[in-house]
Amino acid sequence: MHMRRRLLLSALAAGLLLLGFGGRASAYPQFQFSSGTTRCSQCHYSPAGGGLITSWGRDESGDTISLGGDGAFLHGLWEPPSWVALGADVRLAAPLYNNTGGYEAPEWDVFPMQADAYARFAFGEQVSLYLEGGIRGDTRPPDPSVSGRFDTIGDRVISNEHYLMWRPSATGPYLRAGRFFAPFGLRFVEHIFYVQRYTGFDLYNETYNVSGGYVADDWELHVSAFAPPPESFPDALQSVGVRESGGAAYGEKRFNAMAMLALQARVGVGSEASRYTGGAVGKLWLEPAKLLFLGEADFTRQQVSAASAGENQFVSYLGATVFPIRGLMAGVAYERYQSDLAVAGTGLNAADVEVNFFPWAHCEVLAFGRYQFYGPSAGDSATGSLFMLQFHYYL
Amino acid sequence: MHNPPMPLPRLVCLAAVAAVLALFAAGCGGATDDRPPQWSFISATITEPSCATVNCHSAITQRAGLDLSARDVGYDRLIGGLYVVPGNADQSSLVGWLTAAGPLRMPPDNPLSDDDIQLIEHWINDGARNN
Secondary structure, X not given: OOHHHHHHHHHHHHHHHHHOOOOXXXXXXXXXXXXXXXXXXXXXXXXXXXXXXXXXXXXXHXXXXXXXXXXXXXHHXXXXXXXXXXXXXXXXXXXXXXXXXXOOOOOOOOEEEEEEEEEEEEEOOOEEEEEEEEEOOOOXXXXXXXXXXXXXXXXXXXXXXXEEEEOXXXXXXXXXXXXXXXXXXXXXXXXXXXXXXXXXXXXXXXXEEEEEEEEOOOEEEEEEEEEOOOOOOOHHHOOOOOOOEEEEEEEEEEEOOOEEEEEEEEEEXXXXXXXXXXXXXXXXXEHHHOEEEEEEEEEEEEEEOOOOEEEEEEEEEEEEEEOOOOOEEEEEEEEEEEOOOOEHHHEEEEEEEEEEEEEEOOEEEEEEEEXXXXXXXXXXXXXXXXXXXXXXXXX | OOOOOOOXXXXXXXXXXXXXXXXXHOOOOEOOOOOOOOHHHHHHHHHHHHHOOOOOOOOOOOHHHXXXXXXXXXXXXXXXXXXXXXXXHHHOHHHHHHHOOHHHOOOOXXXXXXXXXXXXXXXHHOOOOOO
């Protein structure tokens, strides 16, 4: 790559970082098996995937996933010392069509969706410190009632992930403590999928955890205890969503580098309600067709103590992604969330279409379409549709 | 390194899992709604997961001054902010937002079902207590 081009891209990324807004640790569960790797932790420093990518992941991003280029930090312009790894993610989004409602709904708008910087410091061969920081996003126009809370860029600083980890080798046992998402379910880049939103893993829902597990070549197990950030913590360390404490477990078995089946459970206890979730995740990679099937289904029992009542909920994702040529993946998915299995009209459905193009290492263009609808038993309930483009650059 | 082909039973097992997933996705339930029209239940099961999201009515963002992230604060803001008129769902602007047509509708991303909206109306018409 020419030096001038590298410098231009690096300057562009730095500029976007200054203007950008925070998001979430990026992960592409579609790349398991399809990229030739079987464990998410081969490409990510996190033992369960997501966030800053390893040197192996950077090589894959240039050699396998995109049409070409140098996936290294700063496009290989400068190599950090071996004890530190650095990175960043920037996403710009442009909804081209959005009738899902809200007088502030961004239509024909462009907004920065994500700007996160990552650093991982290694202390010897076994211990590391992972830090992530970004700027809290705001996808809607200014609201006078909110302006007092987010007057300066400093008010928007947020750190979704920061943890200390003991991990003596790429496979084997590990322990980590800090703020992150407990390993659970499919973890897509987009936070809007029902299996993330309604299971406690929506945007900025990261909790404080003590987590441990074991990663082997063909199986892995992760067990976590979690709690919400203490209320005394500053806004930069606060999470959004239901304040629950509890535990989560995720166990995955892989078959011949082409399929996996995982079982998972989560218990979250809050001051007003508790949720008990159990579910499964599966993937099947068909190499001749370059086709990956992936799905997740979870049942949740939510019990509301003050009302002496509860409901059984169901959430699922069933998708197929094809990789027709290097640098391109296209997928369709069907989602369902039923907030009460006893009431047919509470079942919300979504049909998704997603095309990701990786023209060059560090760059991604994404087109995403979604149509949401209730079933016929829901009467005149509303529907909604969304189509958006995204530009993603990682450093 | 070339991997040996996957044994047929495992493939069948995985296909069965996929089929079960698809069946589950078809949904179930009846037309009767026996859920309690109580704010504690509505807050935990409807407004917190649907409305208290990061850029909307979460504790940290509080769009339009409305924090729906927990039972008590949500109740105080809805009543104090005159979004809910106890005993009169038709005069409550909350119901107006939830049932509005097109781009005026709330929530802006995932619309509530008619059953959920009717449960909220039921609670308001019952006096909108923090029960």
